[in-house]
Amino acid sequence: MAFNIILLNFVAILLWTLPFTVFAQDTKKFIYNGFQEANLHLDGAATIHPNGLLQLTNFSKQLKAHVFHPDPLEFSSSSSLSFSTTWVFAINPEIQTFSGQGIAFVLSASLDFHHSLPGYDFGLFNRSSIGNFSNHIFAVELDTAQDVDFRDINSNHVGIDVNSLISDASASAAYYSDAESQNKSLNLLSAKPMQIWIDYHETSILIQVTMAPLGLPKPSRPLLTSHINLSEVVLSKTYVGFSSSTGSLASSHYLLGWSFTQGGQEAESLDLSKLPPLPHIRNRGKKLSVGSVIMLVILSVMVITSASSYYVKRRKKYEEVFEDWEQEYLLQRFSYKDLYNATKGFKEKELLGAGGFGKVYRGILPSSELEVAVKRVSHRSGQGVREFVAEIASLGKLRHRNLVQLLGYCRRKQELLLVYDYMPNLSLDKYLYDDGIMPNFSWHTRFRIIHGVASALLYLHEEWEQVVVHRDVKASNVLLDADMNARLGDFGLARLYDHGTNPQTTHVVGTVGYLAPELTRKGKATTATDVFSFGMLTLEIACGRSPISLQSGSNVETYLVDWVDECWRKEVIIEASYLRFERNCVAEELELVLKLGMLCCHPKPEARPSIRQAVHILNGDSVLPEMLPFDAKATHGDQTLFPVSSQATSAYCAHSSDSILEVGR
Ligand SMILES: *[C@@H]1O[C@H](CO)[C@@H](O)[C@H](O)[C@H]1NC(C)=O
Numbered sequence: 001m002a003f004n005i006i007l008l009n010f011v012a013i014l015l016w017t018l019p020f021t022v023f024a025q026d027t028k029k030f031i032y033n034g035f036q037e038a039n040l041h042l043d044g045a046a047t048i049h050p051n052g053l054l055q056l057t058n059f060s061k062q063l064k065a066h067v068f069h070p071d072p073l074e075f076s077s078s079s080s081l082s083f084s085t086t087w088v089f090a091i092n093p094e095i096q097t098f099s100g101q102g103i104a105f106v107l108s109a110s111l112d113f114h115h116s117l118p119g120y121d122f123g124l125f126n127r128s129s130i131g132n133f134s135n136h137i138f139a140v141e142l143d144t145a146q147d148v149d150f151r152d153i154n155s156n157h158v159g160i161d162v163n164s165l166i167s168d169a170s171a172s173a174a175y176y177s178d179a180e181s182q183n184k185s186l187n188l189l190s191a192k193p194m195q196i197w198i199d200y201h202e203t204s205i206l207i208q209v210t211m212a213p214l215g216l217p218k219p220s221r222p223l224l225t226s227h228i229n230l231s232e233v234v235l236s237k238t239y240v241g242f243s244s245s246t247g248s249l250a251s252s253h254y255l256l257g258w259s260f261t262q263g264g265q266e267a268e269s270l271d272l273s274k275l276p277p278l279p280h281i282r283n284r285g286k287k288l289s290v291g292s293v294i295m296l297v298i299l300s301v302m303v304i305t306s307a308s309s310y311y312v313k314r315r316k317k318y319e320e321v322f323e324d325w326e327q328e329y330l331l332q333r334f335s336y337k338d339l340y341n342a343t344k345g346f347k348e349k350e351l352l353g354a355g356g357f358g359k360v361y362r363g364i365l366p367s368s369e370l371e372v373a374v375k376r377v378s379h380r381s382g383q384g385v386r387e388f389v390a391e392i393a394s395l396g397k398l399r400h401r402n403l404v405q406l407l408g409y410c411r412r413k414q415e416l417l418l419v420y421d422y423m424p425n426l427s428l429d430k431y432l433y434d435d436g437i438m439p440n441f442s443w444h445t446r447f448r449i450i451h452g453v454a455s456a457l458l459y460l461h462e463e464w465e466q467v468v469v470h471r472d473v474k475a476s477n478v479l480l481d482a483d484m485n486a487r488l489g490d491f492g493l494a495r496l497y498d499h500g501t502n503p504q505t506t507h508v509v510g511t512v513g514y515l516a517p518e519l520t521r522k523g524k525a526t527t528a529t530d531v532f533s534f535g536m537l538t539l540e541i542a543c544g545r546s547p548i549s550l551q552s553g554s555n556v557e558t559y560l561v562d563w564v565d566e567c568w569r570k571e572v573i574i575e576a577s578y579l580r581f582e583r584n585c586v587a588e589e590l591e592l593v594l595k596l597g598m599l600c601c602h603p604k605p606e607a608r609p610s611i612r613q614a615v616h617i618l619n620g621d622s623v624l625p626e627m628l629p630f631d632a633k634a635t636h637g638d639q640t641l642f643p644v645s646s647q648a649t650s651a652y653c654a655h656s657s658d659s660i661l662e663v664g665r
């Protein structure tokens, strides 16, 4: 009897599930209005909150997160490549204008992303796998960080990606307002929920991406369209889901709902009333009602009168300068009080170093717990400050993975505070000479650092919208992030001294040992003077010796270029560096770097390579020009390519005492 009932139940269940199973084999459809009961494959930082909110990443750095439908879908022409999907997301950045990478909707052959680098590339690729056809990855990215390597148009765009992050098509985030018949821009980092629709039609091989603020119906015009034959990209078994990552700056990336339909029909609409609420997010610029304004005024009057003496004292302590013109710059302004508290009142204990332009402190911002470096730059009041702030604001837009990110600033009387991303491994000069501190500061790391500095300079010199001359490239301005990647700091600061100082004295900004000879003669910093400093830094890193050192037991200064030149003349340039004994040292690389360093340090600016040429040489994309100290005379007429010692001393190291303001030691 019992057996019969079980059997009956079994048949009933079989009959009941049969149509769905058949349906699921060729096309698939699912909808999540909130993710409470979602059966999804999560990895990395992804988590589902009890209220159904799916959080991909939080404010921690270097996270990756993946969320996928657990089973692969059949994506072959015989079944269906057409699909339609819609989802609701929100991105809350740690800092208003800077953020993690963004979110990507992904079709992928595999769920194994452990090869991808956290902090880059949406957690999908690593630098060697990127662009590879064997990835079988298709993605629609919501990109909130501009990466020049991927020719990103800005830090607020939507892109269609095939096996790479160089988008096939991209557009600034926006939506078409049917009511107003015009495009309206969207800020992906607004922390507001937005909806996106992605439709792919197999026969027309057309992909359309449409977006709108949450609550609006799907606009009649898509934001992006592109022709892509997906059957040439994805495999027949393909996973569908999302990927996200945070870098040295983070964002909380959220998904509120997701609907997906395969087979040519439009994805089922989400029930917006069922979507989970977002956690309380700092309101920026939200308008207050009249009632609450009145309440606030009464309250503040009460507070001010009852504690006025205390307040006056505090105000003095946290006093800032704020002028109307500052509003036109988009750079984030921090309150002095926040920076004061972040650095525990600029305590000596939090001092990271005293750079050329002021002291640098470590701090933790009270609002976001973000670790930052705060640089206090003193300046003379009056002229120049406005130009300088303008310049700082434009420098704040620079983004490159080998630059220290400027996050914002604050102004006080005679003082400017610059807030930077914190670099846990401090600066390169701490590692170069003393092998004891960092046993695995290997040749490989050194080579990577040289390469990183060169990439940063290439960005400053040629890839950004205007030419930025760094003017103070040296070891103590190369900072190291958590992964020991080089990050060039202090760019553009030298200009403050141009704007703000007495015009009668021409100050050469820079550091002795790194100054190009023509710089001390003419006082004009150029990209070629940066290349000279880069060459000196390259020799320094490759040899583990400072540009100028004292011979042990005497007062005689020795110059690194002379030393390398001497070894080169003996036809064994690599003997200039003890690193040739290092286990992983590649002799060819060492030789290349030493010769490149010498070429960049050429006393004649026109003989130096551009930084782009230097990068090509480091990449092995072009070869070093044939040059030997011995035949220099022959190839350059009576102009020696590299001067002999006595000349080198004056040409390379240019210590003419009258013109150098020595900043940056
Ligand atoms: C963010 O998520 C990661 C991984 O789930 C976790 O280890 C970390 O503590 C979280 N950080 C914050 C700030 O909540």
Ligand SMILES: *[C@@H]1O[C@H](CO)[C@@H](O)[C@H](O)[C@H]1NC(C)=O
Pocket (backbone or CB within 6 Å): 115, 116, 126, 127, 128, 129
């Ligand atoms: C990059 O990823 C590919 C697979 O996607 C892997 O084979 C390779 O080892 C990874 N490279 C590094 C340097 O992690």
Ligand SMILES: *[C@@H]1O[C@H](CO)[C@@H](O)[C@H](O)[C@H]1NC(C)=O
Pocket (backbone or CB within 6 Å): 202, 203, 204, 205, 229, 231, 232
């Ligand atoms: C897409 O590519 C496949 C395989 O290369 C080809 O058979 C098919 O005809 C292409 N579809 C269109 C619409 O071009």
